[in-house]
């Protein structure tokens with residue numbers, strides 16, 4: 001029996017995708033070997049690679065002005081690569097310290113340049129995201145870094161700031177919402193939440209930005225080199241790219257970005273409705289306008305209740321509902337591949353449990 005897996009990442013993948021990969025695993029399309037065993041310079045792999053790149057652009061609606069890079073090192077490596085490449089002499093970068101991830105990005109940027117918090121959510125316990133008017137941009141700001149969805153706190157940036165060029169970590173709501181591309185210089189995220197297995201990081205970067213990046217870096221750290229080599233500068237994470245390509249095709253079959261965005265809203269609404277209709281039994285700490293469509297966090301009256309809830313959920317095949325260890329409580333991660341039936345099962349269990 002397949003578990004209903006609410007893991008925050010790596011996380012549930014579409015069953016179709018897993019079964020296709022299973023069918024093809026040992027003997028990839030009659031070649032007598034698996035894709036895992038083939039050269040990344042083989043025509044078979046090259047087709048997989050280019051198809052995944054094309055699908056990324058098509059599904060996310062990225063204009064031609066953007067290069068798409070398939071990298072490794074997770075979003076975490078981008079916390080360093082972004083300032084290393086983009087921050088020139090005399091420039092600084094603003095960061096939304098909107099939660100655990102935004103704060104980590106800010107701290108890492110500080111190792112490579114001048115970075116400041118353009119907004120800090122610590123005072124509110126990271127229960128809200130800023131509106132554009134809350135953000136303070138200083139002089140000579142090269143970019144404003146935003147985390148579109150704070151995975152641990154369950155908050156979502158609903159309004160994109162417009163006062164500086166944007167760089168976004170979209171790891172936990174990647175390709176699940178349309179974005180105003182004209183405001184962005186760079187968008188990045190790990191694949192392992194919305195798009196595929198761990199091991200692949202996808203970066204969208206403006207060609208004009210590539211022309212002015214810092215070149216005084218080790219080769220792998222240079223965006224312009226990856227772009228010039230079509231993300232084949234070195235051995236890419238071939239299996240992660242293959243699986244992500246299959247998931248992107250699955251997204252296309254669901255109706256593309258607009259359909260995926262609507263489905264995400266419907267899934268999270270269902271759980272928020274249970275929380276809001278529970279007479280205070282379930283408490284959602286996040287301000288309503290900042291509620292994540294991906295990670296729904298909630299509390300029960302006591303930690304004992306929460307432990308019992310988790311135990312009974314497991315008995316009903318609903319796994320990984322424990323909140324991040326740094327914040328406690330409960331968290332249901334409802335990424336692209338989470339079927340509506342899984343969310344309905346959780347909503348119904350929440351009502352019964354209460």
Ligand SMILES: *Cc1c(COP(=O)(O)O)cnc(C)c1O
Pocket residue numbers: 009073074075076077101147149150151169170171172190193
């Ligand atoms: C998971 C996550 C990260 C870390 O990603 P890695 O790929 O593990 O480095 C960074 N930012 C956000 C918003 C995340 O959800």
